[in-house]
Amino acid sequence: MKNFYANRIGLLTLGLTCLLLAACSIEPxxxxxxxxxxxxxxxxxxxxxxxxxxxxxxxxxxEGARGAEGGQGGGCGCx
Amino acid sequence: xxxxVAVAATRPSFVKEAINTRWGVILAGVLGFCVPLxxxxxxxxxxxxxxxxxxxxxxxxxxxSILARKTLGKKVSVWGNYYVDSITSASIDVxxxxxxxxxxxxxxxxxxxxxxDTSTLSLAFSNSGENDFVADAVHFSISQDMFGDLTTxxxxxxxxxxxxxxxxxxxxxxxxxxxxxxxxxxxxxxKSFLMELNFETISDEGYLNNPYRSVRYLxxxxxxxxGEVYPNTRTSHAAALRAVYYLPYRAAIKAEYxxxxxxxxxxxxxxxxxxxxxxxxxxxxxxxxxxxxxxxxNFYSDLFPNINAQNYLARDKELSTFTDSxxxxxxxxxxxxxxWRFIDKGSANISYRxxxxxxxxxxxxxxxxxxPGTEPLYNFSADVLQLYxxxxx
Numbered sequence: 001m002k003n004f005y006a007n008r009i010g011l012l013t014l015g016l017t018c019l020l021l022a023a024c025s026i027e028p029x030x031x032x033x034x035x036x037x038x039x040x041x042x043x044x045x046x047x048x049x050x051x052x053x054x055x056x057x058x059x060x061x062x063e064g065a066r067g068a069e070g071g072q073g074g075g076c077g078c079x
Numbered sequence: 080x081x082x083x084v085a086v087a088a089t090r091p092s093f094v095k096e097a098i099n100t101r102w103g104v105i106l107a108g109v110l111g112f113c114v115p116l117x118x119x120x121x122x123x124x125x126x127x128x129x130x131x132x133x134x135x136x137x138x139x140x141x142x143x144s145i146l147a148r149k150t151l152g153k154k155v156s157v158w159g160n161y162y163v164d165s166i167t168s169a170s171i172d173v174x175x176x177x178x179x180x181x182x183x184x185x186x187x188x189x190x191x192x193x194x195x196d197t198s199t200l201s202l203a204f205s206n207s208g209e210n211d212f213v214a215d216a217v218h219f220s221i222s223q224d225m226f227g228d229l230t231t232x233x234x235x236x237x238x239x240x241x242x243x244x245x246x247x248x249x250x251x252x253x254x255x256x257x258x259x260x261x262x263x264x265x266x267x268x269x270k271s272f273l274m275e276l277n278f279e280t281i282s283d284e285g286y287l288n289n290p291y292r293s294v295r296y297l298x299x300x301x302x303x304x305x306g307e308v309y310p311n312t313r314t315s316h317a318a319a320l321r322a323v324y325y326l327p328y329r330a331a332i333k334a335e336y337x338x339x340x341x342x343x344x345x346x347x348x349x350x351x352x353x354x355x356x357x358x359x360x361x362x363x364x365x366x367x368x369x370x371x372x373x374x375x376x377n378f379y380s381d382l383f384p385n386i387n388a389q390n391y392l393a394r395d396k397e398l399s400t401f402t403d404s405x406x407x408x409x410x411x412x413x414x415x416x417x418x419w420r421f422i423d424k425g426s427a428n429i430s431y432r433x434x435x436x437x438x439x440x441x442x443x444x445x446x447x448x449x450x451p452g453t454e455p456l457y458n459f460s461a462d463v464l465q466l467y468x469x470x471x472x
Contacts, residue, residue: 054129054144070335
């Protein structure tokens, strides 16, 4: 069983390393000037943190599941 | 505070537990932990004032929440949050085993974000207190933009420390510790398509059940009650995938799926879909549908066959098998879009959700005339209202 997990972790590490090395040469396929749609507030996963945190609280208090609720998002990713 | 019959009162244990996990959510939003696409810039300077109201299943909870964020220089942003739950509970648990109670819970949180090139470091503290429960927590996270700012990876870690007492039982003092591990990946797929993937593992250790809650067991043709007994550890894993797509006519559709599993035997699935539509320049309307389903914990039973039937015992309906469905609508009105006095813009918002809970293994004991275990299954609906104003400056 120990070997099973060791192999899995090794493969995962190898895969991630390959991914990172490959990604170093990635040319951004969405240029900063093409991010107008992404920057629109309607594209945010949660426009208002105060509201989304409250709603998540409502569900957490009444459901067994918890975690990975996410938060606000969206924006253009450009400085 | 103000508990009518505090000794016997019961309340959802997950309300307690959620106090800590709630802070994870606040941090996700407020600190930008799960804000990969914005990670390379400090969060906006804004202040929000919210009134919230929940009403359903005999429980009424309302109160204010205030959140403010301020940038200091070019690299530092600080925030503070104040939140109150004023609770009046005559839930089915309270009605069947105790008496109505009222109480108040207050939370404080503050934190700081530090921006360095394409990385954001965040540190935060939080405190939640009520008459028989105090939760402190510290949170740390780091997010990093990469691959031409198309991808952002976030890592987070939290520790929580709970002190639990029981009103009317002076000698009762218990502790619980919690750890949260988070990983978030956000990806720009096209100029109109965003996706994010979040993982979170939460590990609890200590006193995890509710000192007021009971289970029922068969006794001489009827049933009797004994206290709940939960395991002292719990580890859960959650993974969520979210996507948002910009439609050609300036509107957005959203979709989300979350998978959950834990060492108590609960498995849950959540799906959510939304549609956001701006209109008349100053308005945004959003429609939401959400569906949730879970299996019950291994040690849950609506009716145990006898006293001390097994090592662990639970009859918390949040640990049973059930589903819930949500229908929601929210509207925002944008004002002062060109600035006014010290503000850059503002919004006034109203949000309403109706949630329908349908339990598959939790029976309604308020109904008389049934043999134990044959009572009708319980269900209820809840109305959730939010009114809030946001100012950017």
